Amino acid sequence: MPNEVLKIEDLHTHFFTDQGEIPAVDGVSLTVHKGEVVGVVGESGCGKSVTSLSIMQLIPSPPGKIVGGSIHFKGEDLLSVSKKRIKEIRGNEISMIFQEPMTSLDPLFTIGNQLREAIRIHQKVTKKQANERSIEMLKLVGIPRAEAVMNEYPHQLSGGMRQRVMIAIAMSCDPEILIADEPTTALDVTIQAQILDLMKKLNQEKETAILMITHDLGVVAEICDRVIVMYAGQVVEEGTTREILKDPKHPYTKGLIRSIPKLHEKDQQLYSIPGTVPKPKMGNVGCRFNDRCEYAHDRCFAETPELFSIINNRYSRCFLLDDSEGKVVTDAEANIRS
Amino acid sequence: MKIEEKQTQSEQVNTNPPEKGQPPKQAKMRASSPWRDSLRQLRRNRFALAGIFIIVFFIAVALLAPLITSYSYDKIDPVNRLQPPSGEHWFGTDDIGRDIFTRIAYGARISLQVGFFAVTGALVFGTLLGIIAGYYGRWIDMIISRIFDILLAFPSILLAIAIVAILGSSLENALIAIAIVNIPIFGRLIRSKVVSLREEEFIMAARAQGMKNGRIIIHHILPNSVAPIIVQATLSFGTAILEAAALGFLGLGAQPPTPEWGAMLAGSRDFIQLAPWTLIFPGVSIMLVVLGFNLVGDGLRDALDPKMKN
Numbered sequence: 001m002p003n004e005v006l007k008i009e010d011l012h013t014h015f016f017t018d019q020g021e022i023p024a025v026d027g028v029s030l031t032v033h034k035g036e037v038v039g040v041v042g043e044s045g046c047g048k049s050v051t052s053l054s055i056m057q058l059i060p061s062p063p064g065k066i067v068g069g070s071i072h073f074k075g076e077d078l079l080s081v082s083k084k085r086i087k088e089i090r091g092n093e094i095s096m097i098f099q100e101p102m103t104s105l106d107p108l109f110t111i112g113n114q115l116r117e118a119i120r121i122h123q124k125v126t127k128k129q130a131n132e133r134s135i136e137m138l139k140l141v142g143i144p145r146a147e148a149v150m151n152e153y154p155h156q157l158s159g160g161m162r163q164r165v166m167i168a169i170a171m172s173c174d175p176e177i178l179i180a181d182e183p184t185t186a187l188d189v190t191i192q193a194q195i196l197d198l199m200k201k202l203n204q205e206k207e208t209a210i211l212m213i214t215h216d217l218g219v220v221a222e223i224c225d226r227v228i229v230m231y232a233g234q235v236v237e238e239g240t241t242r243e244i245l246k247d248p249k250h251p252y253t254k255g256l257i258r259s260i261p262k263l264h265e266k267d268q269q270l271y272s273i274p275g276t277v278p279k280p281k282m283g284n285v286g287c288r289f290n291d292r293c294e295y296a297h298d299r300c301f302a303e304t305p306e307l308f309s310i311i312n313n314r315y316s317r318c319f320l321l322d323d324s325e326g327k328v329v330t331d332a333e334a335n336i337r338s
Numbered sequence: 339m340k341i342e343e344k345q346t347q348s349e350q351v352n353t354n355p356p357e358k359g360q361p362p363k364q365a366k367m368r369a370s371s372p373w374r375d376s377l378r379q380l381r382r383n384r385f386a387l388a389g390i391f392i393i394v395f396f397i398a399v400a401l402l403a404p405l406i407t408s409y410s411y412d413k414i415d416p417v418n419r420l421q422p423p424s425g426e427h428w429f430g431t432d433d434i435g436r437d438i439f440t441r442i443a444y445g446a447r448i449s450l451q452v453g454f455f456a457v458t459g460a461l462v463f464g465t466l467l468g469i470i471a472g473y474y475g476r477w478i479d480m481i482i483s484r485i486f487d488i489l490l491a492f493p494s495i496l497l498a499i500a501i502v503a504i505l506g507s508s509l510e511n512a513l514i515a516i517a518i519v520n521i522p523i524f525g526r527l528i529r530s531k532v533v534s535l536r537e538e539e540f541i542m543a544a545r546a547q548g549m550k551n552g553r554i555i556i557h558h559i560l561p562n563s564v565a566p567i568i569v570q571a572t573l574s575f576g577t578a579i580l581e582a583a584a585l586g587f588l589g590l591g592a593q594p595p596t597p598e599w600g601a602m603l604a605g606s607r608d609f610i611q612l613a614p615w616t617l618i619f620p621g622v623s624i625m626l627v628v629l630g631f632n633l634v635g636d637g638l639r640d641a642l643d644p645k646m647k648n
Binding site: 088095169 | 545557561
């Protein structure tokens with residue numbers, strides 16, 4: 001497609017520790033198109049954040065290192081451009097917001113100071129213009145009394161306000177894509193909804209693509225167009241939000257969806273997938289989910305599944321979907337095929 | 339306390355209606371800037387105030403030395419040698435008849451200067467090395483930290499003596515020696531602060547905004563490390579004066595007839611029973627100045643430490 005903003009292919013980011021080489025991101029491919037909101041979902045430790053930091057090339061090195069694959073931003077290979085160019089791209093064309101709004105702002109400077117600074121790194125504007133732009137951005141992200149907030153310190157703002165400021169900083173240079181690493185995890189539910197609304201609004205008004213890293217399927221349902229489910233450093237399923245939520249193919253995604261508390265089913269114990277995410281290690285054979293999967297069979301332990309294509313842009317890393325195998329077709333699957 | 343803050347805030351909002359393009363200076367003056375809070379904290383600390391008083395007093399004495407005494411610090415007066423304190427000679431005279439009060443007043447200049455330059459030197463180089471080690475890490479951290487370890491393995495006075503022995507005995511060389519001895523103290527402090535700051539999310543956010551390393555260091559790392567630097571500088575000021583006095587006492591610092599307090603102690607130690615004032619006054623002066631800096635240093639530490647806020 002011509003309007004691909006971000007295209008990651010077969011990304012491998014490994015950490016070299018005393019305990020050996022750890023493939024935190026192991027062959028991840030994903031594409032974000034212009035104006036699209038893509039969710040990356042998974043439990044903690046599955047490589048979501050490492051993927052996002054790899055895009056920005058903010059992997060702490062050592063011990064981390066991108067050992068393979070490619071990251072193309074509007075056709076430019078980010079892994080081979082100069083450090084100078086990366087710094088131009090960061091914050092200007094690709095922006096990022098983090099999980100902890102409480103600590104993402106420098107406590108010693110006013111909000112205005114930090115906004116102006118962010119603007120003046122990438123844009124040749126006067127202090128006055130930067131100031132006007134800052135106030136405009138604060139208004140855009142829905143901060144009341146923006147002029148007064150400009151002179152306030154981070155500790156004077158609530159978590160939700162700070163996350164709005166972070167979004168204002170991230171959006172101040174009109175980036176092509178905004179990477180949001182669990183932007184609502186540290187916020188309570190009402191504020192979370194407001195922040196998601198804001199991001200959706202910015203996405204629609206400014207056509208900024210968003211890569212939403214989250215572990216919360218509620219957030220995904222709220223905002224994402226497409227979803228990528230990650231498990232132990234790999235993509236295990238990919239599809240539109242509707243497809244993933246209505247008709248998950250991979251047993252892991254099914255488990256994730258089953259473990260969402262439901263409003264109408266009272267007196268039931270909440271489902272959880274047995275076991276925990278395995279520690280990624282080198283030279284793993286077999287499906288990474290095999291020890292927790294209720295559908296696991298011999299092949300899952302002997303071979304490593306590839307990402308099987310189901311229909312257009314719909315993938316799942318499960319042998320159950322391998323057409324060459326005499327496979328078990330589930331009811332839901334039969335429905336969608338027919 | 340909270341109510342008080344709110345009131346000052348609302349007052350400020352009333353007096354300064356939000357105008358566009360407020361100069362940043364005004365922003366810094368606002369009631370709840372972190373620095374303002376610390377200053378208020380410091381003003382409530384009586385010990386720190388006492389320390390400030392002592393320091394200001396000695397600075398005044400140093401500056402006004404020619405005005406508050408009519409004697410010369412090196413004029414020998416054999417007739418009036420070893421005079422006890424009197425209206426004529428407030429602190430008495432030493433073994434060759436020099437007025438001790440005058441020598442203390444001029445000595446204050448020397449001690450404060452040594453403290454100032456030694457601390458400034460140690461601070462500049464220590465901070466520079468500490469930031470490089472802490473921010474860039476890896477092999478450069480390895481090299482700088484090991485050098486600090488080696489320097490710190492010597493007893494500081496012994497190291498200072500060794501340096502002076504190499505450079506030769508003089509006040510300037512004593513000053514250089516004291517600065518060198520204090521570099522690793524600042525360096526290690528800053529390094530550990532920078533290492534923890536580097537992991538802060540706002541530094542990561544700054545990098546994600548495309549900020550260059552130099553800019554991050556100057557605009558975010560350095561301002562956030564200022565608090566421990568100020569505290570250490572104040573405390574080191576006291577130690578530097580003490581070390582200068584020790585070197586002077588050993589004859590490795592200021593040379594006669596310079597009225598350095600340590601050298602004065604050394605020159606009069608034979609008369610401790612005959613004329614105790616020759617030792618008491620320089621000794622008390624050293625003690626007071628060091629005490630003053632320690633009190634202020636402790637007060638600053640409490641005022642600048644967010645955990646000590648009540």
